[in-house]
Amino acid sequence: MSYEKVLQAKEIIIGTKQTIKALKSRTAKEVVVAKDADQKVIAKVINTASEVNVPVLYVDSMKKLGNACGIEVGAATVAIIN
Numbered sequence: 001m002s003y004e005k006v007l008q009a010k011e012i013i014i015g016t017k018q019t020i021k022a023l024k025s026r027t028a029k030e031v032v033v034a035k036d037a038d039q040k041v042i043a044k045v046i047n048t049a050s051e052v053n054v055p056v057l058y059v060d061s062m063k064k065l066g067n068a069c070g071i072e073v074g075a076a077t078v079a080i081i082n
Helices: 002-010 016-024 040-051 062-069
Strands: 012-014 028-034 057-058 077-080
Touching: 002 012, 002 028, 002 040, 002 057, 002 062, 012 016, 012 062, 016 028, 016 077, 028 040, 040 057, 040 077, 062 077
Parallel strands: 028 057
Antiparallel strands: 012 077, 028 077
């Protein structure tokens, strides 16, 4: 289901650093996190989302999340802007 949300979103931000920036600037409406990503990488995103009360959705695969974003590499986190 979360893959579909990414596919349907008009504007997304891909990557951990950019997702954290979107969360801190309060432009992110939801965050999608790949469960198979390194916990050290995604921990700050999850904590920041919790601090600013943005829902976090989980998907199983970085590779599938990257594909849903239209990139050829895996994505650990994606922020949905709209």
